[in-house]
Amino acid sequence: MASKIVYTPSNCIYHDKDNYYMEIELPGIKKENIDVELTENSVCVRGDKDNLAYSGCWSLYHSADTKKASAEFDNGLLKVTLPFKEPIETIKLEVK
Template identity: 40%
Template sequence: MWWDRYWRRFMRDMERDFEELERMMDRMFKAFEGEAEIRGPYVYGFSITVGPDGKPIVRRFGNVKPPVVEEAGYREPFVDVIVDNKANEVRVIAEIPGVTKDKIDVEVTEKLVKIRAENDDRKYRTQVDLPVEVDPKSAKARYNNGILEITLTPKQPIKEEGTKIKVD
C-alpha cells in the first residue's frame, strides 16, 4: 500500500536526519574539548556592557578560542595600537577588566610596551611591539572601567605613508 511506502520513507529520512544531527553534535563537543580543527568562517568577538554596579561585563563569542598566555595562569589582554598622525602620538589601548590601577605595571621602551596586571583572581601579561620608535619619558597611562590607555610621543614626526595615484 502507498501508506506503508510513505511511512518507511518517512522513517528512513528521520533516521538519516538523526544520524546527521549526531555527527554534528560529536564535532561540536570535540571542538569544545579542543580535539577538532575548526574550519572557516572564523568568528571571534566580544561585547562590553556596563553592569548595574558600574563595572564592565565582557562577553566573548565565536568559534575561535581567545588568545591566552600559557605561562602560570596569565591571560593576554585585548590590545589595540593606534597611530594618530594629526596628534602625532601613539596610543596603546588594553582591556584588562577586574583589576585595580595600583595592581598594574607598565614598562615602556623605544620599541615596545610591557603590561602586567594582577588581582586576586585575574592575571594579565602582554608585550606590544610599537610601529614607530617613541620617547619612553613621554609615556602617560590612564586606567578607567577596565580600559588602560597609554599615550606615547614618537621620536620623529609621523609621516603619512602611501602615494597618491590617478584613477583611470
C-alpha cells in the same frame, strides 16, 4: 599554592602623525596592581588579581619618547599615549 592563569589582554593600538595610542582591557584589576614598562620600541603591561593575570608585550615600529608617555586607567580600560620621537611623514598610495 596554585599558579595564576595568564591571559593576553584585549587591546587596540593605533596612531596619528604624533602619537601611538593603546587601549588595553584589564577587567577586574585595580590600578595599583598594574605595571607598565616601556622602551623606545616596546610596551609591556601586566595586571594581577587573585589567581588571574593579564600580560602582554607589543613591539613598536616607530621609536617612542618614553619620557613624554602617559597612562590613565578607568573602569577596566588602560589608555597609554606614547609620543613619537620624530613625527611620521606619510604619503597617499594610489590603489589600482
